[in-house]
Amino acid sequence: MIQIRVDLYSDTKTRPTPEMRRAIAVADVGDEQDLEDPSVNRLQDMVAELLGKEAALFLPSGTMCNQISFALHCRAGDEIIADRTAHPYTAEAGGPAAIARALVRPLHGERGIFTADQVRAAIRMDVVRTPTSRVVSVEDTTNFGGGACWPMERIREVTEVAREHGLATHLDGARLMNAVVATGVSAREHAMPFDTAWIDLSKGLGAPIGAVLASSAETIGEAWRWKQRLGGAMRQAGIVAAAGIYALEHHVDRLADDHVNARLLAEGLAELPGIVLDPANVETNIVVFNIEGLTAPEFADRMLTGFGIRFTTLGPHTLRAVTHLDVAKDGIEEALAAAVAVLGE
């Protein structure tokens, strides 16, 4: 078996720290479905407060946050406006079609970020032949867009167009805390223009499981039915909620370290022959780059089998590296040394 030395595959690869494991071990628990789990209740209150919403709901995954939100906003045959790189469109097994039974209208944004004009142009005319545009979904930071942060101004413009046309607004905040740390704009301000918003606990925040969806009390009440329906309702879930509470208390500010490491990696890679990458585009913990000469799978394979450095292949010539809690600065240096060796071959 290949020994992975530096895992840049995803920030989902983090394992709970010893301190987080202690928080898990001593968690107060109860029956979550009957609202009796004090740790889950506390985590939900924390995220409702963080995102400036009336209520929040603990869910097993970010995927379920997206799918439940779309199910709440859409009726069968409706349309979700999102970037073409958006996670629910590309990486949730066709969930919008299968669960909300909605279409996705993919926009060609720039690194996952689209404009108000693009939204305006995509909103369907209200005639019998068209699907009904129902929700605009924003991903911040953009994942396959390379960890880009939406400027607040753009968020306001895009959500304003949505509201003008009676569409709902959804924030896929899998890495919202990365955007918060990178931009200095609070999570509350980011989430304010959205009807539904969520954060993932199992990405850069380093918890093993879970995500939290926030909205109005009424919407969260309806979201509970979907949680139950999809089998996402749990029992003594405080075991995992405790890790989320720990992450929110201890792992937010340190995301800045991941951003420094990503920039360091990008600057090193950009100097290598065959790598096409503008380090100025690296705003958070994700580095997406292209490669010439070798294919992306060849590069990824040589890095992994030769040096134990793992990247994600996004396309024939496109790769992704993600920094996180379990990658230190010396890991970045090791990855760069390996890339020098591979590209010098």
Ligand SMILES: *Cc1c(COP(=O)(O)O)cnc(C)c1O
């Ligand atoms: C990872 C991710 C999700 C899904 O979250 P899971 O907790 O892995 O289900 C959704 N959106 C984006 C942008 C993501 O990066």
